[in-house]
Amino acid sequence: MSMGARFCPDKTFNPRKLLICIKSKATMKITKLVCTPLLVPNKVPYHWAHGVIMGATVILVEVQTDEGISGYGECIGTPSAEAICCYLKLAEKMIVGHDPFENARLLREIYHRFFQAHGNCSAPRYAGMLLAGLEMALWDVMGKSTDKAVHELLGGALHDKISYFGFVQGETPDELAAHARILCDEGCEVIYAKVGRGDKLDYEIVKSIRDAIGNEKRLRIDPNEHWDPQTAVRMIAKLSQFDIDFVEQPSHCESISALAQIHAGSPVSISADQAVFTPFDTYDVCREKAADIIVLGLHETGGISRFRQCAGIAEAAGLNICIHGLHETGITTCAMIQAASTIPNIDDGNQYMNHLLAWDIIDSPNLELQKGKLPIVSGPGLGFSLNVDAVEAAKQAFLESDQS
Numbered sequence: 558m559s560m561g562a563r564f565c566p567d568k569t570f571n572p573r574k575l576l577i578c579i580k581s582k583a584t585m586k587i588t589k590l591v592c593t594p595l596l597v598p599n600k601v602p603y604h605w606a607h608g609v610i611m612g613a614t615v616i617l618v619e620v621q622t623d624e625g626i627s628g629y630g631e632c633i634g635t636p637s638a639e640a641i642c643c644y645l646k647l648a649e650k651m652i653v654g655h656d657p658f659e660n661a662r663l664l665r666e667i668y669h670r671f672f673q674a675h676g677n678c679s680a681p682r683y684a685g686m687l688l689a690g691l692e693m694a695l696w697d698v699m700g701k702s703t704d705k706a707v708h709e710l711l712g713g714a715l716h717d718k719i720s721y722f723g724f725v726q727g728e729t730p731d732e733l734a735a736h737a738r739i740l741c742d743e744g745c746e747v748i749y750a751k752v753g754r755g756d757k758l759d760y761e762i763v764k765s766i767r768d769a770i771g772n773e774k775r776l777r778i779d780p781n782e783h784w785d786p787q788t789a790v791r792m793i794a795k796l797s798q799f800d801i802d803f804v805e806q807p808s809h810c811e812s813i814s815a816l817a818q819i820h821a822g823s824p825v826s827i828s829a830d831q832a833v834f835t836p837f838d839t840y841d842v843c844r845e846k847a848a849d850i851i852v853l854g855l856h857e858t859g860g861i862s863r864f865r866q867c868a869g870i871a872e873a874a875g876l877n878i879c880i881h882g883l884h885e886t887g888i889t890t891c892a893m894i895q896a897a898s899t900i901p902n903i904d905d906g907n908q909y910m911n912h913l914l915a916w917d918i919i920d921s922p923n924l925e926l927q928k929g930k931l932p933i934v935s936g937p938g939l940g941f942s943l944n945v946d947a948v949e950a951a952k953q954a955f956l957e958s959d960q961s
């Protein structure tokens with residue numbers, strides 16, 4: 558299929574040409590969905606409130622078409638890559654034979670069949686994690702088939718660059734503080750650190766980092782739901798002396814009321830992270846004034862379209878969206894940039910995680926921060942090229958792990 562056939566650029570009306578155009582538009586079909594579990598190790602162990610993580614388990618999702626165009630996305634492989642692959646293989650039966658440009662309808666039907674189960678159950682958050690990779694891959698196909706970057710298909714980019722925070726890594730307060738200083742020297746204006754590891758250690762972490770980075774840089778902390786409201790009130794009051802930019806998701810993800818309770822009395826801004834997956838969550842956080850900003854990524858929303866829906870709801874409430882990172886590869890980073898570049902209310906200290914990996918499964922683009930920023934990604938599609946040797950190595954690493 559050529560671009561001309563799909564979009565009929567010849568404005569002269571000709572019924573025969575129109576017929577060819579309509580026939581041609583219906584020609585591209587999805588032929589296969591391939592799911593490959595991968596494991597990519599981290600550079601250093603990742604310490605946070607839920608323990609230590611040694612690498613990223615993801616599922617490479619490939620949508621193949623009868624025109625030889627393949628699109629790629631990825632799903633987060635937790636809690637079970639095998640279980641997610643089973644669902645994706647069921648989804649394959651619902652998309653084979655359809656045009657990738659039916660993306661929105663296909664995803665809606667899959668969601669309804671598997672996660673609303675025709676009214677018998679509801680698992681919207683799991684659905685978002687599971688469908689994200691498929692949705693990304695369909696966008697990649699659509700972009701490649703039209704020779705356009707995905708952000709162009711979404712109306713065009715509003716930003717030239719996306720700004721990221723410096724994500725400190727290490728175990729001890731001294732290690733974290735030393736890394737924070739390096740990130741500041743590299744040009745990051747916002748520093749972000751994990752806490753929720755115990756009151757005394759949290760205090761030492763925040764104090765050490767603030768001492769290391771000085772008073773000019775902004776400092777965010779994330780207890781990852783580990784504080785109940787009482788602990789949150791106590792710790793936020795204690796840590797506020799270190800000029801905290803915001804505290805991210807201090808309390809349990811399932812209680813927007815608890816988040817609102819903490820937010821109402823907090824001297825520090827509060828962000829909602831794990832409390833928000835869907836447009837409905839976004840609306841509830843805004844309505845209940847539970848946070849000052851929403852942290853959100855494609856693996857929560859189920860892909861690019863619903864991410865943009867959530868961003869629109871937040872915009873109407875006056876809130877920005879801060880990109881959320883998970884244990885993911887450059888595929889997600891590129892897809893996230895495509896989406897984030899099209900929303901007006903993107904934050905200036907976003908998160909990405911593929912730079913924590915020892916190596917990535919993409920060859921290009923270069924995703925090394927330049928003074929805390931990444932340029933938007935050009936196309937076609939999501940704009941990355943896979944490193945097939947790295948994919949194979951990650952495939953073997955998964956097979957040799959205790960997760961397979």
Ligand SMILES: [Mg+2]
Pocket residue numbers: 779781805806830831852
């Ligand atoms: Mg978080």
